[in-house]
Amino acid sequence: MNTIKVTRIFLIYVLMLLGFLDSPFFIQRVAFAFSHDVSLPGLDPNNEHRMWVNLKEKPWCIIGRVQTELGQKCTGFFIAPRLIMTAAHCLWIKKTNRLVPTRSVHFLWGYQKGYYIKDIKIKQIVINKEYVGQSKINVPLNNIVKDRAYLVVDKATINSKDIVPLQSISSLSHAALWLGGYEQDKKEVFQVDPHCNITNIIQVNTHQKVIEHNCEATFGSSGSPLFVKDKNKEWSIIGMQIAAFTAGKGGIANPILQLMQ
Structure with missing residues (x-):
């Protein structure tokens, strides 16, 4: 273990004892620091922009x-x-x-x-x-x-x-997305990537498709809804996260109405 990592771990330990880790801002910074050391699918450690949201508010x-x-x-x-x-x-x-x-x-x-x-x-x-x-x-x-x-x-x-309404992907080929989750690098908090998009829609068979997206999300985000917000600031769900890409940020989701069939 090099000197930088030892110093970082010691600093975190001291701050935990002093109680400073209760700050949401600090927890984000620490988690971000560790994300550079741990390689997880679906993330880009050089472009970290996931954010906290209030889970008492709609749609969260x-x-x-x-x-x-x-x-x-x-x-x-x-x-x-x-x-x-x-x-x-x-x-x-x-x-x-x-x-x-x-x-x-x-x-x-x-x-x-x-x-x-x-x-x-x-x-x-x-x-x-x-x-x-x-x-x-x-x-x-x-x-x-x-x-x-x-x-x-x-x-x-x-x-x-x-309850948030469900929506078809038929008219949303390049829609702006919001995707969050209880992810492996920050599993005690629900965080959201508010700056991502649908990148492709793949026809798997005659009746079923999957959504490819470029949202930051890794292990633990599976089962999370893909939200969209329209011009009137109304929320809907178009998909559910299933898997993260093994190289770079992004992953695969299932269209939500397809899952209801």
Whole structure:
């Protein structure tokens, strides 16, 4: 370990003891510093511009962290008062080739730095019957289009007026996007890339497509909604994040209305 890294770690340790790490500004700076040392897919460490958002405000108030008692962590969001959507691979156990037990899945609604509105237990998990669980890299597109999970909850939790409408990608070939997540380099906070776009729409088969984008997002962002905001400042969701590119920033998402079919 070189002198610069030792000095950085020592400084962080001292500031933790003094309590200065409670500052959101400082946490962003520290996480940014470490992102130069750790290579993660979907990110550009030389062009860091992810930002914090208020998860009590619309449209972010539908967001939460999906986690299991086995340690998996991803992002999820309400699409109805009793229905949460996330990526199926977040709930898949590769060793047993099956889903995690429903009882082990939690949705920490509004999670930010250890605080959350509610720990929502899941009643039922529903995935595409044709989905095949695979590793994090080199997943074929014909499996990515099936990668979604519905998490059903017992009681309506979120107010229906806070649910964000879903929109087709048919007229949004180069739309400006907002994409966030509980990402591996900053997993205790939900951060958003507000400066990215659709770069391509790929026809996978007769009925299914995937969205390629250049948003900064890495492991942990899977299951996060792709937001767009129109000229009237109205929000909608056009997709759900599935995978990060292995080289450079960006990734692949599924069109949201396609996932509802």
